[in-house]
Amino acid sequence: MNRILLIEDDIDLAKETSLALGKWGFDVELINNFEMILEEFIDKKPDVVIMDVNLPLYNGFYWCEKIRDISSIPIIFLSSRDSNMDLIMGINNGGDDYITKPFSIDVLVTKLNGIIRRTYKYNTSSTIMYYEDLIFDIEKCAIKYRDKHEELTKNEVRILTNLLKNKDKVVSRESLMMLLWDSDEFVTDNALTVNINRLRGKIKDLGFEDIIKTKKGMGYIIQ
Template identity: 50%
Template sequence: MFKLLLIEDDISLYSEIKNRLSLWDYDVHGITNFEEVMTEFTEIKPELVIIDIQLPKYDGFHWCRMIRSHSNVPIIFLSSRDHPMDMVMSMQLGADDYIQKPFHFDVLIAKIQAILRRTYNYNTDEIALKTWRGAKIDFEKNLVTNSLGSVELTRNEMFILKVLLEHKNKIVSREMLMNSLWNDDRFISDNTLTVNVNRLRKRLEELKLDPFIETKVGQGYLLTEEDSLYD
């Protein structure tokens, strides 16, 4: 049973979502004090967080930043606002997905299942490649390490890197990446993928690896590797 934290101040909506998710055997917890979200997050230790943007005291973006400073737990935003920048900002802060209210519950459950599946269940042994341009890739700890240091990736960033590594020296289309990440690209925007890839590049910049993930305009992305490393 996965433990979920639902940060939602609308009591009726919170109760409805909790009841529906409980039918799917999820252990759903709420927040009792919206000024002490991090305290309750630490106590609950959820495996996924669902968070509204408009909250008392501090908004969801604030708490997303706080959570991301301590944890890579998957985060889904809920919002009744329809401004595109809300989605962009949520992705830049490290959220895994964004759902606009009102939403169909089947969409919410599909996104939760997909994120939990790729976060906790994908088999890291499926990919034999453990190094890339001298860097060690630790899929279990979401770490990329080379002589310049070590960077920790979010689950989405590592998953994108994994897909690109599996197709090294070949162009991976945006459609393939979206389908791999979210199973159904109707649930995700082109812009969200761009944000995730840019965030991955930004993290790899510390290790001087960012130039080796190239954007092929109109085609997709290309991760390059020296073939001699794997002869």
């Protein structure tokens, strides 16, 4: 049974969501002390975090960054705001997905099942991939170039793995969206763009060239 840490200060919504997810076979833990979110995260050891953006004291983006300092566990944001800026902030701060309130429990369950399957059952024949002098450690979710390294989120790992496995071939945006979210029905095109740009930024921060090229109207390629 997969353990979900639900960080939601709307008590009624938290209980309703917890009950619904319980019927789908999830073990849901709720946060009781919003001043000690990081400590409760460490104590409860969840498989996935579902976190509201608007929280007491500090918002969800803040706590996501704190969790990312110690873990690459999947994080799904919930928010009553549907602006592109919130989506961008959520992904840039390390979130793996973003759901706007009010949401369907079926949509949430679909996303949870997909992210759990991809995170904990994602296999590849090798845990190390290379592009010239760039080293990509899939197992450690990190890229390294010379004496520098950058940690990657699960989505960034999947994107880079897929592009390197299809080196010299164009990978369509649609196939990448299916890889990341199973279906493009519940996500925006902008979410993929944010993930791609963040991955490009991390590669650039290492001092390496931009290896992900955009093929307009087609997708992305590494050559």
